[in-house]
Ligand SMILES: O=C(O)CCC(=O)c1ccccc1C(=O)O
């Protein structure tokens with residue numbers, strides 16, 4: 001493989017409903033799409049999961065564009081590559097900026113899968129032909145609104161309900177959900193809204209038989225999470241704190257986490273995601289695939305990654321119709337009864353709807 005041509009597009013897609021976390025509300029999704037063309041004419045797609053504002057982590061759409069244009073694209077254009085694993089090695093001279101790196105790396109994996117005549121899932125070593133998925137629900141105006149939403153998604157068949165929590169939207173919310181949905185797999189995601197001093201409050205969550213609590217403490221912490229886990233029955237799952245295999249190893253060794261949410265962008269790409277998956281499999285730490293409100297392209301990458309065997313728990317990869325009136329791939333990602341069928345065709349397995357892509361594009365630039 002040799003990438004000779006790259007196009008970056010800035011897209012804006014309206015979410016069907018605003019999505020609120022402890023750190024802010026998303027109404028419009030703005031993100032970068034990257035289209036890479038190889039010397040043989042094969043086209044691969046990658047999506048940057050960086051948001052407009054540095055709330056979830058320090059990266060933004062603009063820092064990603066800067067990193068891609070000024071550092072990452074020059075490192076990759078016209079380089080002979082034998083395998084997508086080489087991309088992260090080439091990028092290792094650049095610190096962090098994982099979401100920017102992952103944007104190119106994902107496109108290279110897509111090209112590699114096509115040129116080796118296999119699905120992206122198969123290229124990664126995945127075997128499942130369908131994956132189990134859950135859904136993530138933002139903070140609502142009232143508990144009644146939340147109960148109505150959860151009821152709808154449970155009836156749609158989603159395998160696990162995740163709800164966002166924050167101070168004053170936590171204990172009563174989870175108590176009510178457990179009462180109303182006694183047999184549903186439920187978990188909470190705090191997106192770093194608490195501190196170790198809140199341990200007494202967080203211990204109250206143990207009464208509700210939650211599958212896990214995701215990232216309760218600081219986004220850069222693994223020490224306090226280990227302290228907290230000693231006092232909680234509910235398993236902690238780290239999201240924001242894990243950027244690499246090394247982070248995963250340290251957190252597991254310290255006892256900071258019993259489960260890991262793997263997001264491709266947060267860890268710098270599919271190769272690193274696979275390494276974390278393999279390490280967790282060897283150490284009996286279940287993983288699941290997180291979400292960043294992706295368009296169909298990022299979603300297709302998530303579906304492929306989730307086919308690896310240690311993705312034991314349902315992830316956040318809901319169907320396209322949970323987010324968008326119209327997605328940018330054909331067919332859209334469909335979740336039926338909490339399952340997504342894994343496409344068996346080559347590459348990401350979905351056609352990119354170029355007309356839809358153009359209709360959502362607000363800026364674009366070519367590099368060659
Ligand atoms: O539906 C999805 O894509 C997952 C939504 C979600 O939970 C989320 C959305 C935006 C930022 C962070 C997170 C998170 O997993 O913490």
Ligand SMILES: [Mg+2]
Pocket residue numbers: 189191214215239240261290
């Ligand atoms: Mg999370």
